[in-house]
Amino acid sequence: MRHVLMELPYAQNALEPYISAETISFHYGKHHATYVNKLNGLIEGTEFEEKSLEHIVRFAEGPLFNNAAQIFNHDFYWRGLTGRPSSASAQLSDMIDRDFGSLEALKEVFFGMATALFGSGWVWLVVTDENKLVIESTSNADTPLRHGRTALLTCDVWEHAYYVDYRNARPEYLKSWWRVIDWRSVSENLADYLNDDTV
Numbered sequence: 001m002r003h004v005l006m007e008l009p010y011a012q013n014a015l016e017p018y019i020s021a022e023t024i025s026f027h028y029g030k031h032h033a034t035y036v037n038k039l040n041g042l043i044e045g046t047e048f049e050e051k052s053l054e055h056i057v058r059f060a061e062g063p064l065f066n067n068a069a070q071i072f073n074h075d076f077y078w079r080g081l082t083g084r085p086s087s088a089s090a091q092l093s094d095m096i097d098r099d100f101g102s103l104e105a106l107k108e109v110f111f112g113m114a115t116a117l118f119g120s121g122w123v124w125l126v127v128t129d130e131n132k133l134v135i136e137s138t139s140n141a142d143t144p145l146r147h148g149r150t151a152l153l154t155c156d157v158w159e160h161a162y163y164v165d166y167r168n169a170r171p172e173y174l175k176s177w178w179r180v181i182d183w184r185s186v187s188e189n190l191a192d193y194l195n196d197d198t199v
């Protein structure tokens with residue numbers, strides 16, 4: 001089974017001025033695309049050749065895991081962004097207020113973890129088995145899916161996500177990323193999880 005680079009749900013200039021078309025041309029068109037090409041080469045002749053991306057993320061090791069998880073993480077990252085105004089559902093807003101106090105407080109925790117993350121990785125808004133919202137970071141390609149956890153939102157803090165627009169200034173990138181979060185997508189991820197959870 002060949003894995004394919006996802007279609008972006010918007011034009012490459014849709015997130016400007018916060019994330020430039022040039023950044024997306026490198027980040028999506030080069031980095032993300034390379035993970036897909038590498039994975040397709042790596043799965044040949046292995047037990048993962050006909051497996052889904054999620055299966056590879058859950059069970060593979062080494063380069064197979066790294067490339068598959070990076071594809072999964074980037075697909076999720078792009079789907080969590082929009083150039084259009086968006087707002088959180090009442091359900092998501094209520095849970096944010098309950099677990100963080102306010103959206104502003106959530107942002108502070110998120111940015112603190114993203115700034116403190118040493119090296120390359122990802123920061124996530126996750127919903128736990130107890131239906132509590134928490135913020136977590138993972139190193140390199142690691143991802144909540146690997147640990148059976150459900151992510152609602154992620155920020156890519158690999159330097160390749162921001163060097164074109166912000167050089168090495170991760171905090172500047174974070175502020176811009178915050179402006180293009182698709183809160184409707186985050187809300188839908190939460191609703192999907194809570195609906196599944198009632199089974």
Ligand code: MN
Pocket residue numbers: 027031074156158160161
């Ligand atoms: Mn990336």
